[in-house]
Amino acid sequence: MNPPSPHAVRGEILHFVADPAHDARALEHFADGLLIVRDGRVAECGPADALLPRLPADAAVTDYRGKLILPGFVDTHVHYPQTDIIASHGEQLLEWLETYTFPAERRFADPTHAAEVAGFFCDELLKNGTTTAVAFATVHASSVDALFAAALERRMRLITGKVLMDRNCPDFLRDSAESGYADSKALIERWHGRDRLLYAVTPRFAPTSTPDQMALAGRLFAEHPGVFLQSHVAENRAEVAWAAALYPEAASYLGIYDHFGQLGMRAVFAHCIWLDDADRRRMAETGAAMSFCPTSNLFLGSGLFDLQRARALGVRVGLGTDVGAGTSFSMLQTLNEAYKVLQLGGQSLSAASAFHLATLGGAHSLYLDDRIGNFAPGKEADFVVLDPRATPLLARRSGACATLEERLFVLMMLGDDRAVAATHVLGEAAWQRSASAWN
Structure with a gap:
């Protein structure tokens, strides 16, 4: 039996491979990234232009471009x-x-x-x-x-x-x-x-x-x-x-x-x-x-x-x-x-x-970092999709940000449940916000 086709998620991807308080290289960021999920686990994560050509023709791709994808x-x-x-x-x-x-x-x-x-x-x-x-x-x-x-x-x-x-x-x-x-x-x-x-x-x-x-x-x-x-x-x-x-x-x-x-x-x-x-x-x-x-x-x-x-x-x-x-x-x-x-x-x-x-x-x-917490291959594919334009104020303030650090800071100061566009559990959408939810 052939293995199930992977599911890919495209968007701006951010995760950590170490503690940024101790390691300047702890943060991995792909402005246009691809997260590939197979059987509920992370198969690969990296730049979209490098990974897209390697996807099987029948692989589904969920497009979250314009939004930020982080581990759950x-x-x-x-x-x-x-x-x-x-x-x-x-x-x-x-x-x-x-x-x-x-x-x-x-x-x-x-x-x-x-x-x-x-x-x-x-x-x-x-x-x-x-x-x-x-x-x-x-x-x-x-x-x-x-x-x-x-x-x-x-x-x-x-x-x-x-x-x-x-x-x-x-x-x-x-x-x-x-x-x-x-x-x-x-x-x-x-x-x-x-x-x-x-x-x-x-x-x-x-x-x-x-x-x-x-x-x-x-x-x-x-x-x-x-x-x-x-x-x-x-x-x-x-x-x-x-x-x-x-x-x-x-x-x-x-x-x-x-x-x-x-x-x-x-x-x-x-x-x-x-x-x-x-x-x-x-x-x-x-x-x-x-x-x-x-x-x-x-x-x-x-x-x-x-x-x-x-x-x-x-x-x-x-x-x-x-x-x-x-x-x-x-x-x-x-x-x-x-x-x-x-x-x-x-x-x-x-x-x-x-x-x-x-x-x-x-x-x-929690001693669970071998299973969850980032997008290392083999980890359980839980992730959240954050929308930096979820509210008018958040969109306005995010548009004026010059750095990734500033954009993240704005999200944590002005964001709430309205900024969560989707939540995926083991790669599958477990919750999604409608486009007009805050209007």
Whole structure:
């Protein structure tokens, strides 16, 4: 049997082969490029004039000239059950949980509700160019089933898991150390490694788990090679003080997770604001990653992430929208806020570094850069098509740009979901915007 004919996509192509913060040759750019996809994977990527003559006569070519093609965005921290509470009037973190989060998550005991939200959530990610996400579900195993099923239907790469929470939460969201372990183990066996789906052991954060549950979460992480672990750490100063009171023997908030065997490769911790360099070094040593969540950190008044120190100490860092305290599913808008957070901290984020953070950098933080994040041959062909003329203002400002860096910066400052012309998953269009969508 002959192999299937490749599918080619033509347009301005940009991707990264390394981190531009450390390597001046990290960015590859083809003003008129061709991305050739075969069986959902990248076959070749390069200048159109060199690759077009080598295409088989029956190869389909999708023409996106005038638009910018990048690898699909990687969201390293987001809460799917909080979709319906995005843009709720702000509180500080602990009040936010009581006022909005816990009541919203109660509804996910209903599998029908969970399935409806999961479908909307996945579609919203795709609409914003996000093809890989690390997402929280709720304590309900059925909420995990619903999200994995929605992602499987759309062929997305998705990481999620059942929230573990056996204290300091409402009774209607409380599991036990033993039931949380058993439910998580069953979900791992049912979903982890199925198609593009991966499981994350998910203690919400140390204050909502007893030492027994934290120990069993660490055990799950150790017992199942290849699974992820996701949690929160050092987001808010009151939260840090609470964790210290609950775990007085720990040297630091991060040290709680370390004590229970929850640091390591594929462990992802959101926020990481109120850490010291000893904690950052420990994260680097163990291979754990930080998820930088600028929109929620600003919205909840939590503090300013220190990207410079994380990078200097060798910590893996990805970008998270953190919906629903995060205020947008758009990675472009999240980069916009990341730039501002770093400005307030006396740091600067170049456009190249920003887009690396949202693509290959995020993949690297998740140990998935052998599969996603750029257009190297053999990678999964997930990509987003950005339209620099999506709105009148964006078109006007983009037309005045003199360099690629300037055009990228304008996209991340003025762009949002309207700038996403299409999102492709494994080479196939998973979402497309109509030409008149913003008119």
